[in-house]
Amino acid sequence: MKTTVVNIVTPDGPVYDSEVSMVIVKTVTGEMGILPGHIPTVAPLTVSAVRLKKDNNKTDIVAVSGGFVEIRSDKVTILTPSAERADSIDLARAKEAVKRAEQRLQNKQDDIDFKRAELSLKRAMNRINVKEGNI
Template sequence: MSTFLLEIVTPERKVYAEQVNMLVAKGVEGELGILPNHIPLVTPLKISTITVKKQGSKDEIIAVNGGFMEVRKDKVVILAESAELPEQIDVDRARAAKERAEKRLAENKQDNVDFKRAEASLQRALNRISVSGK
């Protein structure tokens, strides 16, 4: 079965770089399944998980907090604001961030900017908690 190179890069570091058979990502327009020789595209990503499929091994789940995905014939590059593998996630910190965001959302209904920031913070925390349990 053919493969392609998947690279996940953040401003700080390269999080992931391996040959994979398939990946599933959530773009702003919906879920995308990418196989080798996929048509080239660039799309913004949601705060969500990336599922990586490699032949002969269990699916890998990676928390990605926004960014863009560029698909080429033999390579996919995800430029993410942040990305973490399950073993890198501090679950207690993620739960504390979730609680802070929920508190801000409950308190603050006047300021639209703070509401959107709190909402994004909550999504990131939930995404990290979800991936840490896999």
């Protein structure tokens, strides 16, 4: 079966580098399945899970916090502000981040940046869902 190389890169460095048979990402316009030989494309991503299917019926999952996907016929590159593999997510830390974000959203103070708090909540919920396999 054909494969394509996938690189997921953050400002801190590479998070994922492997050959896969299919990549599934969530763009701002919807979900996109990418197979080897896909037409070249660049698309913005949402806070979501990236599913990376391998030939051995194994699927790797990586939580990303937005960014862009660049697709070439033989390579997929995902550039994102942050990314975590499912097996490296600290569930307790993610749940604590949800609590903090919810508290910020419930406090109706003028100095609270609601957009930042909402985005923080989305990222934390995404990490929890990826860790627990609820994608």
